[in-house]
Amino acid sequence: xxxxxxxxxxxxxxxxxxxxxxxxxxxxxxxxxxxxxxxxxxxxxxxxxxxxxxxxxxxxxxxxxxxxxxxxxxxxxxxxxxxxxxxxxxxxxxxxxxxxxxxxxxxxxxxxxxxxxxxxxxxxxxxxxxxxxxxxxxxxxxxxxxxxxxxxxxxxxxxxxxxxxxxxxxxxxxxxxxxxxxxxxxxxxxxxxxxxxxxxxxxxxxxxxxxxxxxxx
Numbered sequence: 001x002x003x004x005x006x007x008x009x010x011x012x013x014x015x016x017x018x019x020x021x022x023x024x025x026x027x028x029x030x031x032x033x034x035x036x037x038x039x040x041x042x043x044x045x046x047x048x049x050x051x052x053x054x055x056x057x058x059x060x061x062x063x064x065x066x067x068x069x070x071x072x073x074x075x076x077x078x079x080x081x082x083x084x085x086x087x088x089x090x091x092x093x094x095x096x097x098x099x100x101x102x103x104x105x106x107x108x109x110x111x112x113x114x115x116x117x118x119x120x121x122x123x124x125x126x127x128x129x130x131x132x133x134x135x136x137x138x139x140x141x142x143x144x145x146x147x148x149x150x151x152x153x154x155x156x157x158x159x160x161x162x163x164x165x166x167x168x169x170x171x172x173x174x175x176x177x178x179x180x181x182x183x184x185x186x187x188x189x190x191x192x193x194x195x196x197x198x199x200x201x202x203x204x205x206x207x208x209x210x211x212x213x214x215x216x217x
Contacts, residue, residue: 010037011163013189014179015216023183027159029174030146035166039191040204041147041178042156044076045116049144052078054119057133063126067134070111070118077155078116078138085134090127093134146173151193152200158207161185182212190215 017023029035030044052073056066067085081098088094091108095115103115108123117136147159160180168174179185185208192201205215 008037008189008191010165013038013161013185013187014163015184015186017179017183018181023179023181024163024177025160025180026175027147027162027178027180028143028145029166029168029176030148031168031172032170033148033166033168035147035149035162035176036191037162037165038189039162040150040193040208041159041162042150042154043145043159044148044156045074045078045140046144046146047072047074047076047078049140050074050078051139052117053137053139055135055137057135060132060134061126061129064124064128064132065108065121065134066124067119067121067136069136070113070120073118074138075113075116075118077157078140079157080138080140083115083117083136083138085121085136087128087130087132087134089130091123093121093128093132098138147178149193150204152196152204158204158211160211161190161208161213179213180211184214184216187215187217 052069054067054069079098083097085093085095093106095103097103097115106112106121108121111120150158160178162176162178164176166174166176208215
């Protein structure tokens with residue numbers, strides 16, 4: 001007797017979602033991608049299309065550090081919104097992304113590239129004091145992002161779960177429907193990356209929950 005293995009059906013992971021199409025969006029798939037139906041996708045900024053503006057707080061210590069963006073100013077992991085850096089010492093600034101997540105500490109005079117931004121703070125004639133603040137304001141629209149297959153070590157934010165499969169070649173893109181917010185999904189029906197660890201899966205589940213996508217098992 002021939003045994004047939006049934007593949008995954010697009011959307012079988014969905015337990016429930018918001019009325020209409022509120023839970024869904026058409027997402028742009030980047031070139032050279034293989035997206036499986038029911039698999040997690042990550043978002044990647046198109047760096048050349050993103051505007052990032054650096055500034056020092058007007059209330060900082062007089063004649064203290066100035067901030068400037070590197071070239072390129074952002075990486076694919078950048079998020080839309082305001083990054084905030086708070087001085088912890090004369091030449092140290094602790095940075096948080098627009099979601100309030102700490103991404104690292106910059107040192108004056110050295111390039112800092114973490115969390116999707118790349119900048120350098122130059123010390124002024126007067127040292128910074130703890131509490132001085134610096135900003136990077138990122139202006140990115142939905143069309144400034146593309147989507148790739150999720151990889152636990154990819155360093156890109158999870159954006160949702162693809163309903164349909166897609167395969168793109170070099171210099172090709174595609175658009176497919178994905179669940180990006182407010183839904184309950186069956187974790188046993190998600191096409192998880194091969195070999196993903198329990199810890200990485202737990203982190204992915206947490207990231208989905210932040211989008212309002214609750215994974216049930």
